[in-house]
Amino acid sequence: MSVAPRAFGLSKSRITYFEQCPKRLWLSVHRPELAETDEGAEARFAIGHEVGAAACSLLPGGVMVEAKPDLSAALATTKALLESGHEDPIFEATFQHDGVLVRVDILEPNGIGGWHMAEVKSSTKPKDYHVNDLATQVWVAREAGVPIESAAIRHLDTDFVLEGDGSLDGLFFDSDLTSNIKDRVETRAEVVAAARETLAGEEPSILPGSHCDGLPCNFAAYCEGALPPGPQWPVTVLPYGGGNHWLRRGVEDLFEIDPTMLTNPTHQRVYKATITGEPDHSIEGARSAMADWRFPRTWLDFETIAFAIPRWVGTRPYQQVPFQFSAHVEAEDGSLQHHEFLSLDGADPRRACAEALVTMIPSSGAVVAYNAGFEKARLRELCEFFPDLADDLNSIIDRVVDLLPVTRANWYHRDQRGSWSIKAVLPTVAPDLDYTELEVKDGGNAQAAYLEAISPTTTDDRRAALDVALRTYCGRDTEAMIVLARHLTQN
Ligand code: SF4
Incomplete structure (x- = not known):
């Protein structure tokens, strides 16, 4: 495959995929048909939409940037709002830099000429991949000329209690990540370039591992299917992480372990029942x-x-x-x-x-x-x-x-x-x-x-x-x- 790296437009999600696993990015672009159906996607989308709408409803006076008829219109509307000296919150502000297009959930004026960026999540705390997501958003917006002075993940606050129908004041909590993302913002250009290099090359040779776990990957069946079949009774059947000890020593098959080294009584029972079949x-x-x-x-x-x-x-x-x-x-x-x-x-x-x-x-x-x-x-x-x-x-x-x-x-x-x-x-x-x-x-x-x-x-x-x-x-x-x-x- 010989495609100029610059030809690949990137979204925030694709950059996140790349940072999790270059192979995931490559497969999502070149072999999307290998992805398993994500049964929960529709329900998660509906929850995200509901939470996003609730966050906007708490900022009266905010203006929604519509992507109608397309994203070019959203880019133009955002530019016009900012150039007009708009002083109220903006929802879905849209920016582009270096072929990366982002839509920012909420931009709020900070009162001193800059902007606070909030990415709204339906979780109850920031997750690891949210940090990279936010860094990408901030990088693109700043490179597009917007003075982003602070940035946060706006997530649900589990201390919030509904006191009356529809009274959602206090539902959200901003986890400010301005300082956490500083280094990542500075290296975004290199990350984006590396993602494009990956897309321009052959399918990366990456085996499944711990990197697959943080963000569920819908190529798991494809990647695991390429592995040689594992033992019928892997050491991972030992509960409470008991198999990790053996995996670190390169032993995958429960039948190959030394049972005298099992000190946990539950591991001993599981081992014996598995070996004997009784x-x-x-x-x-x-x-x-x-x-x-x-x-x-x-x-x-x-x-x-x-x-x-x-x-x-x-x-x-x-x-x-x-x-x-x-x-x-x-x-x-x-x-x-x-x-x-x-x-x-x-x-x-x-x-x-x-x-x-x-x-x-x-x-x-x-x-x-x-x-x-x-x-x-x-x-x-x-x-x-x-x-x-x-x-x-x-x-x-x-x-x-x-x-x-x-x-x-x-x-x-x-x-x-x-x-x-x-x-x-x-x-x-x-x-x-x-x-x-x-x-x-x-x-x-x-x-x-x-x-x-x-x-x-x-x-x-x-x-x-x-x-x-x-x-x-x-x-x-x-x-x-x-x-x-x-x-x-x-x-
Ligand atoms: S299953 Fe794991 S190795 Fe395969 S693409 Fe996904 S993250 Fe990468």
Whole structure:
């Protein structure tokens, strides 16, 4: 391939790709058809758009630079605004330098003749790649003649609590990165030149590694497919990073390690179960751990939704709000009663959820969750928000016990591949109880189903179908816990 490097126009995103991995930039330009479909892209875009609009709404008097009919118009509008002495915020100001075109989320006059640049993100803190992004924006704007005196990532502030409908003052926090980006701004010209050299050359020969992790790369399947097949049981099945010790010594296959060097008891169990193919199972250990779990036992699981921009008074950005729970109540004779709660009307579900909890969960007996810290945290939040229900909710919190550590201590099947998530454990104890035929298969699906159900554009028939799918999924989760607990304690 012989293309003059200067022929390649670059965007901020492509420069970020290059800084992560030159091969990613090259593939994104020359072999885009190799990229995997990014299933979450649409949802992330929608959240980014909503957050960006909220940031603009907090700056009355700001002017939006439209890219209509094209980006040339945006460049011309930006130039005209700045030359006219515009003294209010500008949204999507557009600049070009050295073939790099950028659109700046927000430019604010700093009152002393310069400008403050803010890049709006839906995250709750700046990420590493945001710093390079910001440096590129500042470099282009300054080279285009705009006095950028300070620059920040404007992200959501997790301390913000919605106090009234639509009152978003204080939703954002500026992490000022002016000094952090100074050196990177100064070297942008070299970075851009190196990116163009990469694009003008052959496909870079770069193997997957830690550089693939920071920013999810949609060429992972292509790059990993080019590697020779790895061992069936890699050392990375040793949990808690136990495989890293061996990888640093060039050992990839669990079957090739020296087991006498394993000092962590969990690593020893995982090793033995993997080598022998025999599950590690302590029935006595599980029975002993659950001996104090009094009947009636309530097997409890929440499904939650978290909005970047809080919708309900008293909630924070990304607060996990329960919109559903399933509770199987098990009597000492093994008989079961199923209770459930689901709110799909789009209103704040917390009061109804809290009332359902205190009504449906018996006033005595253990309340069992899997990874119970999550359920306990949601219960505590409800408790704080509804003090009139605090006594009953605290009684539930006091009785919560956790099936996860019991499972972790008393069961391991090599097909779990180092994980004790319920979705990893369940197929090893109850292969028939699988989720593959369900419409809602995991927590992410449940959140997507909730959002679809509360959308005003969803038909009644579709909402009814989603209602059934969500109830089936959440009920399956508590049923799964009971099946697992019985498996752990029975021969
Ligand atoms: S998967 Fe890794 S090595 Fe391959 S292009 Fe992406 S970042 Fe580069």
